Amino acid sequence: KAGVTQTPRYLIKTRGQQVTLSCSPISGHRSVSWYQQTPGQGLQFLFEYFSETQRNKGNFPGRFSGRQFSNSRSEMNVSTLELGDSALYLCASSLDGNQETQYFGPGTRLLVL
Amino acid sequence: ELKVEQNPLFLSMQEGKNYTIYCNYSTTSDRLYWYRQDPGKSLESLFVLLSNGAVKQEGRLMASLDTKARLSTLHITAAVHDLSATYFCAVSSMEYGNKLVFGAGTILRVKS
Numbered sequence: 001k002a003g004v005t006q007t008p009r010y011l012i013k014t015r016g017q018q019v020t021l022s023c024s025p026i027s028g029h030r031s032v033s034w035y036q037q038t039p040g041q042g043l044q045f046l047f048e049y050f051s052e053t054q055r056n057k058g059n060f061p062g063r064f065s066g067r068q069f070s071n072s073r074s075e076m077n078v079s080t081l082e083l084g085d086s087a088l089y090l091c092a093s094s095l096d097g098n099q100e101t102q103y104f105g106p107g108t109r110l111l112v113l
Numbered sequence: 114e115l116k117v118e119q120n121p122l123f124l125s126m127q128e129g130k131n132y133t134i135y136c137n138y139s140t141t142s143d144r145l146y147w148y149r150q151d152p153g154k155s156l157e158s159l160f161v162l163l164s165n166g167a168v169k170q171e172g173r174l175m176a177s178l179d180t181k182a183r184l185s186t187l188h189i190t191a192a193v194h195d196l197s198a199t200y201f202c203a204v205s206s207m208e209y210g211n212k213l214v215f216g217a218g219t220i221l222r223v224k225s
Contacts, residue, residue, distance in 0.1 A: 031211060033213070035213075042215060042216075042218065043201065043203075043213075043215040043218075045213060048210065048211050048212065050211075055211070056210040056211060056212050058212065090156065092156075092213075094211065097210075098211070099143055099205045099207070101146065101158050101161050102146075102158075102211075103158060104148075104155045104156040104157075104158075106154070107155050
């Protein structure tokens with residue numbers, strides 16, 4: 001079974017721009033969660049989507065948003081990029097989001113200049 | 114608020130030695146997870162612990178859970194260089210949905 005895939009793998013943007021990251025979950029998985037990983041703050045939960053609905057949200061500003069499509073693929077968008085948004089963005093999928101193990105994708109490394 | 118503390122944050126050990134990584138969490142948790150991350154790579158699931166007294170073993174790694182003490186341990190037996198990585202514990206709670214709250218991670222370096 002193919003794992004979680006994320007595109008693109010690397011991105012360089014400048015302050016003020018916006019970016020969209022994509023995540024395809026493991027086939028059959030309906031829950032997709034997003035995490036941000038930085039050296040200073042570690043791994044932090046952004047949000048979770050299930051059946052095209054945002055089910056849970058972390059403590060991030062409204063510039064961070066996401067959505068999920070009917071095939072469970074998910075995108076997250078960051079608008080008005082700031083230098084502090086430079087991070088590894090990880091997507092994780094699980095079957096139904098009932099606290100089963102979450103399987104992580106390879107991540108998208110975003111650098112904001 | 115659910116908080117997770119790991120220690121030590123950095124561990125340098127010789128091959129063949131044993132050591133333990135500790136993970137404390139602040140409130141009632143339903144599940145405790147251990148993940149491994151190699152440099153520049155994603156997170157690989159190692160263990161999920163569901164109940165008090167749960168113990169799981171895979172190769173040289175053994176994880177246990179004490180829900181009364183709100184403590185999980187990851188024990189490394191006879192370390193080998195291939196175990197060098199960063200290890201994270203994470204907890205989830207019904208109260209917080211499917212959100213994982215991670216510890217800061219333990220960087221493990223096994224020296225030959």
